Amino acid sequence: MSLLIAMTGWDLESWRQRFQRHLPALEIVALGEAFDRRSVRFAATWKHPEGSLAGLPQLEAIFSLGAGVDHLFADRSLPDVALARVVDPDLTARMSEYVVLHCLIALRQQRLYDRQQREATWIDDRNQPAARDVRVGILGMGVLGLDAAGKLMALGFDVACWSRTRRDVQGLASFAGAEGLGPFLGRTDILVNLLPATPDTAGILNRGMFTQLARDGRLGAPMLINAGRGASQDEDDILACLDDGTLQHATLDVFRTEPLPAASRFWSHPGVTVTPHNAAMSDPDAICALIARQIDRLERGLPLEYPVERTRGY
């Protein structure tokens, strides 16, 4: 009985050792080496090659090694077995660190003060907005969105969330569905994207959305923080909207092509902050421990935690 590691771009041997520690009763095998395909009951994957999970007759479950699961659905021959994502308190905390950090950089005009420092200029702006004067709008009300919302509210920000289907959370302004999107955007100074990559969210961070953001905010023009998925952003629109003032700043952790090509204008645009898709790195040991728990649940006949629904794509 084995677990198959199917990953691209990550260090296989360190993952194999971790999985073996957490799952001593299983044989740990990997794509690219000889193994008995009939013995594979579980697969742990990150951007596995298309078709590489087909032909595993005993496969019961596929575990994504990251919070995102769009890499699973990129495989059109993905076996029809149970799917689960990683939901790791550590990953959630790190995503919130990132979102809070970049909202505070915007609120406290740290980019302005960095420039003033380079010019050895001392100007103390006595009309700084307080956090309560700045409206953050979070696209996505999953575990990540709600945690970030709570931490931003603790710092005083005026926070609302949007989700595809209505969710009511005590104390949080929430908007839902297509009809809620316009009002949500209209009260948003800092737009934070935490949506998964699905066919519905492909390219939604575009000019049509940015022109609906609040124009009467205390920060001047609105800002974008995308810590979700690169596939959600129209990169030409983001650059054009930064150039014409529709957006003041974009903080991007994800891109349509990663690593971001050296020729990209994002690197040098004065209105852009680039981070290398590390908003929410998870602790690899925490991921392996979670998958070990999930396998234990399956053995005991319990449903998987954090299941991925094929019909909605996340």
Place this chain on the structure above:
Amino acid sequence: MSLLIAMTGWDLESWRQRFQRHLPALEIVALGEAFDRRSVRFAATWKHPEGSLAGLPQLEAIFSLGAGVDHLFADRSLPDVALARVVDPDLTARMSEYVVLHCLIALRQQRLYDRQQREATWIDDRNQPAARDVRVGILGMGVLGLDAAGKLMALGFDVACWSRTRRDVQGLASFAGAEGLGPFLGRTDILVNLLPATPDTAGILNRGMFTQLARDGRLGAPMLINAGRGASQDEDDILACLDDGTLQHATLDVFRTEPLPAASRFWSHPGVTVTPHNAAMSDPDAICALIARQIDRLERGLPLEYPVERTRGY
């Protein structure tokens, strides 16, 4: 019956109008103009000229227009009347914004990613520490220190506070007095100074303190954030400790001479973040409203809120 405004460097007329709105029953007078010294019952001051509050026979109370009160004690002929500081929830919230922002910049290595962006370099460090791996030590357990501690803990940081005299606060690691300082510094990766300027705190942020900070932290060498008072820092020591690696970074909002002189090495040192003493700007209307409430308390025979104790100097 009048309130005397005694300030240096701030715009008098806007303050006069604000005070008049909040205290319609009082005459609002100011230093530098003719007024009846026998009618002055209250003084609102920010860095008033030495001796300018003497010879006011009816003076009952002096209100500092900022959280700091060291400017009061700089006046050796300060009248022996009640003294109070500003404690404004808005000012407290802003100070915590600043402290959380700069702790997150350190935790999330934002200065490194800024450099990588300038060089169009994509390197995602998979060994980032989590907030729980980073120990923040706050000097000062007043309103400001406790608020910042709570918000840092909500983000997961491992926080301790130090104060002159022992204070026990539920859930917060606290150290006190001279004997507690060494153990406090020894478990601190990011040292945050929020102490008032007093004879006891003059120059305490010096090499002797920095060499006691933790050397085994996840961030590498320790960091300093001074959002308290410039008089607390030995600026030559800070620069020398940055140069020799005793400190990795210093984020300074305050300086011994403000505005920071153009020739200061702080402006251009790669290990320094300079902000122009605006960590915690208060809303002037909130200050006037607080002073109006304080005057109302005196009229009703109640003690002042937020009294300043002459013996300890804050």
